[in-house]
Amino acid sequence: MSAIQHLVRPQVLALQSYDLPPAGDGIRLNANESAWRGENDRYSPGLNRYPDAYPQWLSARLAKLFQVAPEQVVVTRGSDEAIDLLLRLFCREGVDEIIVCPPTFAMYKVYAQVQGAGVTEVPLDAGKGFGLDADKVLAACQPNTRLLFLCSPNNPTGQLLDEQAVLGLAQALLGRAVVVVDEAYVEFADRPSLIGQLERTPNLVILRTLSKAYALAGARLGAMVASREITDLFRRIVPPYALATPVLEAADALLDVQSLQSVEKRIKQVRQLREDLAAELATIRTVRKVWPSDANFLLVSLDNAAGVSAACASRGILVRDFSRHPDLPDCLRFTIGTPEEQSALLACIREQANG
Numbered sequence: 264m265s266a267i268q269h270l271v272r273p274q275v276l277a278l279q280s281y282d283l284p285p286a287g288d289g290i291r292l293n294a295n296e297s298a299w300r301g302e303n304d305r306y307s308p309g310l311n312r313y314p315d316a317y318p319q320w321l322s323a324r325l326a327k328l329f330q331v332a333p334e335q336v337v338v339t340r341g342s343d344e345a346i347d348l349l350l351r352l353f354c355r356e357g358v359d360e361i362i363v364c365p366p367t368f369a370m371y372k373v374y375a376q377v378q379g380a381g382v383t384e385v386p387l388d389a390g391k392g393f394g395l396d397a398d399k400v401l402a403a404c405q406p407n408t409r410l411l412f413l414c415s416p417n418n419p420t421g422q423l424l425d426e427q428a429v430l431g432l433a434q435a436l437l438g439r440a441v442v443v444v445d446e447a448y449v450e451f452a453d454r455p456s457l458i459g460q461l462e463r464t465p466n467l468v469i470l471r472t473l474s475k476a477y478a479l480a481g482a483r484l485g486a487m488v489a490s491r492e493i494t495d496l497f498r499r500i501v502p503p504y505a506l507a508t509p510v511l512e513a514a515d516a517l518l519d520v521q522s523l524q525s526v527e528k529r530i531k532q533v534r535q536l537r538e539d540l541a542a543e544l545a546t547i548r549t550v551r552k553v554w555p556s557d558a559n560f561l562l563v564s565l566d567n568a569a570g571v572s573a574a575c576a577s578r579g580i581l582v583r584d585f586s587r588h589p590d591l592p593d594c595l596r597f598t599i600g601t602p603e604e605q606s607a608l609l610a611c612i613r614e615q616a617n618g
């Protein structure tokens with residue numbers, strides 16, 4: 264058994280693959296679909312037909328976008344689903360555990376709890392700009408640790424994790440655990456994805472999403488990118504027909520050359536607006552700290568954060584309030600919006616500061 268197989272749940276290793284009815288354009292009397300389209304069905308193929316069980320063309324196009332081989336990409340319903348499936352692939356209920364580094368994206372812990380896996384927390388070091396404490400992470404790794412979830416750039420703090428620390432951890436954990444780097448916001452960062460490191464780091468998994476820079480949050484599309492061995496094992500538990508025909512249509516439209524060029528432009532714009540917002544916030548008396556950001560949001564520490572959040576809400580401006588979060592007292596997170604949305608936000612914070 265390989266070092267990776269050794270970490271996989273035995274139930275998954277024993278799974279027999281489900282026998283899917285063959286797809287095709289002939290007379291389809293093999294899947295109990297309706298032979299008739301619905302009244303307002305404008306899709307091709309019609310919504311009366313099941314979509315591709317596993318649309319390989321989409322993995323191939325995402326692979327091109329991410330610059331890896333098609334077999335290294337598995338498309339999921341948002342990266343959320345990839346997190347859930349990784350937990351189900353590697354963690355035995357009541358036996359195995361994961362390591363997370365808070366403050367970070369909450370869903371790693373939630374899906375671990377759903378799966379009945381333990382969660383060990385090794386906090387990021389707030390005093391060192393929310394940096395990763397690699398020694399503490401290594402010390403926390405137990406024989407039943409299966410997954411280490413790292414988020415880079417990290418949500419909600421905004422910064423990239425140190426690349427050498429992440430890769431050093433992956434090396435140190437070879438044969439002991441899989442290191443998952445969630446790169447939901449990497450398109451907004453100065454440094455490229457760690458996807459280029461997959462070849463020499465067999466226990467590395469990268470999560471990508473089309474929900475942020477690619478503006479497709481409503482379509483629910485993400486990807487798990489890893490070695491062929493890990494993607495083969497992961498595919499065993501991906502449900503068939505999960506990606507609906509309208510979603511596949513949205514992905515097809517996004518991935519044409521022109522749309523991708525407009526994504527590039529938008530990323531530049533978001534990065535500029537992020538700097539503009541940070542500079543404006545820094546001039547406000549009640550703002551104590553604007554954390555540097557590699558993402559499409561800013562984490563901000565300010566006086567009376569809960570009051571500011573409530574004042575924003577009363578004007579219909581929704582911000583993320585972390586003021587009661589033990590690691591982020593007095594912090595709010597602002598997503599980068601349009602220039603008009605940012606002006607409205609700044610006006611509200613200034614009013615609170617002067618009131």
Ligand SMILES: Cc1ncc(COP(=O)(O)O)c(C=O)c1O
Pocket residue numbers: 340341342343344368414417418445447471472473474480483484485
């Ligand atoms: C770090 C991180 N990972 C994953 C996700 C989930 O993304 P998706 O829409 O692809 O499920 C989010 C959503 O906010 C996120 O912040």
